[in-house]
Amino acid sequence: MEAIVLQLLSGLDGGSAYALIALGLTLIFGTLGVVNFAHGALFMIGSFCTVVLQRILSSSYTIIDESQKDFLGNPLKVQVPYMQDWFGEAASASIIDWSVPLAIIFAIPVMLVIGIVMERGLIKHFYKRPHADQILVTFGLAIVLQEIIKYFFGANPIPAPAPDAFKGSFDFGQLLGFEANRIIYPYWRLVYFGFAALIITGVFAFLQFTTFGMVVRAGMADRETVGLLGIDIDKRFTMMFGLAAVVAGLAGVMYTPINSPNYHMGMDFLVISFVVVVVGGMGSLPGAVLAGFVLGILQSFASMREVIEFLPGINQVVIYLAAIVILLTRPRGLLGKRGVMED
C-alpha cells in the first residue's frame, strides 16, 4: 500500500511536467496548426532563465585577499556580490537563495518575447507548408538553440537549488497513518505539482473567461469566420504562441531544482510530450493534461523494482505501449475531436 501511494505521488509529479509541456504544444497546434519540435528547447531556455538570473543576482567584483592563497599559491581573488554591498550579507544570501521562484518573474517577459520573435521570425513562414516541413524546421531550430546554450553555459549541468525553505521531504506516511519515513516526498516536487496545477488552471481560465480567450477559442473552431468578422486572429494566435512559450519556460524554471539545467534537457522531454499530445487528442487542451498525468502515473508504476524485475525495460516503453493501446481503441486519442488532422 505504501509503495502504491508513493508511486502515485511520483506519477503525479512526473505527469505534471509532461502535462505542462504538452499543454503548450497543444496550444500552438490548436491555434496555429504548427507541429512545434522546438517546444522542448523553450522548456530548456526557461530553465536557463533561472541560471541567468542566478548569475545576475550573484554578479560580483573582485578583491584580493592576501591572507588566503589560490590553487597556484597566489593571493586569493575573492568575489564579493554587489548585492552584499547594497543589502547586507544576510539579505543578499536570502535573495540569491530564492532565485528559482524569482526567476518566474524574470522568465515571463523573456519567454514571451522569445515566443513572439520565434513565431514572427520563422514559424509564420511555414503555416501553409506541410507538417513534415514544420517538423524539420522546428527540430533544426531546437538544435540551434541548444547549441547556443551549450556555447555560453557549457555541457555540464549547472546546479540551481530550491530555496532552503523547501529543502527536505514531507512525511505522507505519518499523515496517512503509516509508519514514519515510509512515504516521504520532496517538498519542492510537491510545489512543482501545485505550480503545474495553478498554471493549467490559469490557462484554462484565461481561455474560458476572458474575451481574448473567447476569440481564440472561436478562431480555433473556425478561423475563417472569425477573420470575416474583422478580428485580427493572426495577432491573437501570435500571442498564443507567446503564451505557450511562457508556459514551457515556467515549467523549465520550476524544474531546475529537480534536475540541474543542461542544454539537452528539452530533448529529453520532447518525444514523450508529443506522445502525450497524441494520446490526449490532437488539439485538445484537457486531453493533453489528462494524458500527461495518466502516462506519468503509468510510467511511475512501471518503474517499480518488482515490475522491472518481472519485465525488464518495461518502464522505458510503457508510455509507447499505452499510446498504441489507446490509439487502437480511441483513434482520436482520449479527448480528441473529429476533424483535427483528418484531412
Added chain:
Amino acid sequence: MSKSNFTRRGLLKTSAVAGGAALAAPRFFSPSWADGHAGYLNAPQGDTVTLGFNVPQSGPYADEGADELRAYELAVEHLNGGGDGGMMNTFSSKELKGNGILGKKVEYVTGDTQTKPDAARASAKSMIEKDGAIMITGGSSSGVAVAVQALCQEAGIIFMAGLTHSNDTTGKDKKANGFRHFFNSYMSGAALAPILGANYGTDRKAYHLTADYNWGYTTEEAVRTSTEAMGWETVAAVKTPLAQTDFKDYVAPVLQSGADVLVLNHYGGNMVNSLTSAVQFGLREAQANGQDFQIVVPLYSRLMAKGAGENVKGIFGSTNWHWSLTDEGSKAFVKSFGEKYGFPPSQAAHTCYVQTLLYADAAERAGTFNPCGIGEALEGFEFDGMGNGPTLYRAEDHQCFKDVLVVKGKENPTSEFDLLEIVEVTPAAQVTYDASIFGGELGTCNPGA
C-alpha cells in the same frame, strides 16, 4: 627511474608474431595506408609526427572532453620544448628532451567521439586514414574506449586510453595495442570498502542504482564484492537507463527497501541527477535500521561534483587524481595547466597529459614509433613523478597500478574548485589484483603493416 625492458630482439620477435597474426587476421584497414618501408602503419616520413586526440567535443561529456583537449595541447607544447615543461621535469624517466618525439616535432589532430562508440570509431578511423595519426588517445566513456581500442588493435595503432574506468577496458576487452593509465572499478571498490567500513560500520544494507552499460556493471560488481566481503548486505541492485534524467521513480522506493546505504554507480549527468534526487528525497537526513542513511558515489569527478553542487558534501567516492595533491609531479602539472588556462586540471586532463608523455617516453626508449616497440617499452615499465606515486604499467593486462585516492565532498569549500577533500591515499598494493580474474586475452601487438 626504472630501466626499460625493451630489447631489439624482443621487438623483432614480437613483430614477427604480430606480422603473422596480422596476415592471418581479416584486414579492416586498407594495406595502402601502411608504410611498407618502416614495417608499421603511418610511420612518420618528414620531420613531424601526428598524434590523434579523440575526445568528446559535443554531447554530455563535452566539458570533460574540452579539459582533456587542453591537457593534450599542453603535453604537445611541453614535448616540443614550449612552456615550463610541466611533468617532464618530475618524470622519473629522463628521455624526453623537449625536442618532440625521436627528434620529430609533435603535431596533432582532433576528433569528436560524441560519447558514442560508433562516432568515436569513425573519428579515430578518419584520423588514422586521412591524417596519418601514429597514436590515438582520449575518451570519457568506457563504451567508447573499448570500441576505439578494438579499432586501433585492428588497424595497428597504439591506443592510450583517456578516462575509462570499467574493468573491461583492461579486462575482458583488453588488447595488445591498448594501454590504460586511469584506475578501474575494481580499484575503486578495493580502496573504498575499508573507508566505508571504518566510517559507516560493517553492518549495513546497500541499495545499488547502476547505469545500464559496461562501466556500471563492473563498478556495481566491484563495490558489491568488496563491501559484502566486509559484512555488508546488498538488498537490491537496479539498472537505470543511461538516458534517464529524473531518478525519482528509482530513488523513491529506497527507504522502503530496508536499505541504509544508497550506492550510485553513475557517472556524469546521471550522477548529478541521481544524487540530486536522492538528496531531495531526504536520504541524507533519513534514519534507517537505527543508523544514519548514507550515500556513496564510487567514481567522483570534480567537474561532475561542480554540477551536483552542495549535494556532494560529505559523500565518499574515489578518484584517480586530484589537483590538491602536493607531490612534485602534481604541483608541476597544476602550475603549468593553471597558468595556461586559469583553473586547475581535472582528473581526466591529468590522465590524458600523463598518457601522452608516457607514449612519447616509450617511443624514445624504444627508439621507434613501431607500436610493437612502444608496447614492449610500456609493458612492465615502472615510473614515478607523474602525480600518483610509484606506478607500474603491468605487462599482463596493460593496466597501470598506483595509489588510489578516496575522497569526500568537502563540507566548507573555499573556492569553486575546492569541492573534494582527500580522505585517504590507498596504496597500490591494496588495489592490485590477479590479471586473470577478468578474463580476456591481450593477443599480440599489431604494427598494422
